[in-house]
Amino acid sequence: MHDATGPAFTYTPIGTIHSPYTDIAGMPIQPVGARGVRGTIEIKSDLCGGLADLDGFSHIILLYALHRCTGYSLTVTPFLDPAPHGVFATRSPRRPNAIGLSVVRLVGIEGCVITIEDVDILDGTPLLDIKPYIPAFDSHPDTRCGWLTHVAENARDTRSDDRFR
Amino acid sequence: MHDATGPAFTYTPIGTIHSPYTDIAGMPIQPVGARGVRGTIEIKSDLCGGLADLDGFSHIILLYALHRCTGYSLTVTPFLDPAPHGVFATRSPRRPNAIGLSVVRLVGIEGCVITIEDVDILDGTPLLDIKPYIPAFDSHPDTRCGWLTHVAENARDTRSDDRFR
Numbered sequence: 354m355h356d357a358t359g360p361a362f363t364y365t366p367i368g369t370i371h372s373p374y375t376d377i378a379g380m381p382i383q384p385v386g387a388r389g390v391r392g393t394i395e396i397k398s399d400l401c402g403g404l405a406d407l408d409g410f411s412h413i414i415l416l417y418a419l420h421r422c423t424g425y426s427l428t429v430t431p432f433l434d435p436a437p438h439g440v441f442a443t444r445s446p447r448r449p450n451a452i453g454l455s456v457v458r459l460v461g462i463e464g465c466v467i468t469i470e471d472v473d474i475l476d477g478t479p480l481l482d483i484k485p486y487i488p489a490f491d492s493h494p495d496t497r498c499g500w501l502t503h504v505a506e507n508a509r510d511t512r513s514d515d516r517f518r
Numbered sequence: 519m520h521d522a523t524g525p526a527f528t529y530t531p532i533g534t535i536h537s538p539y540t541d542i543a544g545m546p547i548q549p550v551g552a553r554g555v556r557g558t559i560e561i562k563s564d565l566c567g568g569l570a571d572l573d574g575f576s577h578i579i580l581l582y583a584l585h586r587c588t589g590y591s592l593t594v595t596p597f598l599d600p601a602p603h604g605v606f607a608t609r610s611p612r613r614p615n616a617i618g619l620s621v622v623r624l625v626g627i628e629g630c631v632i633t634i635e636d637v638d639i640l641d642g643t644p645l646l647d648i649k650p651y652i653p654a655f656d657s658h659p660d661t662r663c664g665w666l667t668h669v670a671e672n673a674r675d676t677r678s679d680d681r682f683r
Contacts, residue, residue, distance in 0.1 A: 405604030409664020439570030489670035499574020
């Protein structure tokens with residue numbers, strides 16, 4: 354594993370995500386549970402130029418730092434299943450590298466501020482990257498999803514508690 | 519923007535991705551262009567426990583450090599279009615935070631080694647995170663994709679050059 358024991362990688366936020374959620378407990382656990390919930394992203398002024406043409410996309414992928422999570426467990430009992438699973442087989446925020454991923458709707462862009470919808474992200478979350486959501490690359494409707502096969506649809510109505518604080 | 523000028527975030531690789539691609543030039547530019555191409559992921563031995571139940575998923579999301587990319591431009595002329603676009607409206611690897619995202623097929627897991635398929639990733643790439651691909655969360659087939667609307671399907675046959683080295 355000499356490769357993997359190489360250097361760490363440091364990333365500086367490109368902006369901040371603002372949402373109605375100020376507490377980890379009680380949040381939607383995925384964007385499907387946050388339909389219509391609006392938020393904004395403030396991009397650093399020196400990076401705004403990188404947003405050109407993003408408004409042509411209806412959905413964007415956000416990568417962000419799960420900055421309120423401390424530490425991790427290799428085995429996790431997720432919100433959607435009473436059974437424990439390996440952390441990499443879940444979307445638990447308490448991961449070895451606590452990077453969050455959400456696909457949200459892009460409502461509009463004004464200057465350095467992006468308005469988004471279906472936001473399942475904590476207010477004040479540091480944004481690391483934005484990528485356009487491209488169905489030809491990112492949409493795989495007919496995939497097998499293990500323990501989530503019968504419970505994934507419950508994410509729409511499930512809210513978080515404080516287990517991952 | 520005081521939030522976004524907060525601390526940087528440092529992540530230590532959880533493993534290393536191995537693939538047939540040892541040079542940035544000539545690579546597939548997305549997994550759709552790497553159908554059937556096999557690779558392996560070596561997970562650090564102390565993190566292997568986190569892989570439990572991952573083998574139930576046919577596709578996984580890999581987040582990795584684009585470690586060979588240095589610097590970035592806010593405006594990029596991507597492989598699929600002769601016109602320049604804002605970097606956040608492209609999948610260019612030369613981004614302010616050079617984090618790569620690929621959805622690949624999971625072939626099998628043996629101990630700390632994951633065999634994957636549809637690999638568009640450079641050999642030796644440091645892996646930051648693995649998330650299960652969950653269609654109910656991640657598949658959005660009918661989204662609008664701006665400048666890529668008419669060229670996304672060309673990604674299957676397009677190969678990279680050295681512009682993002």
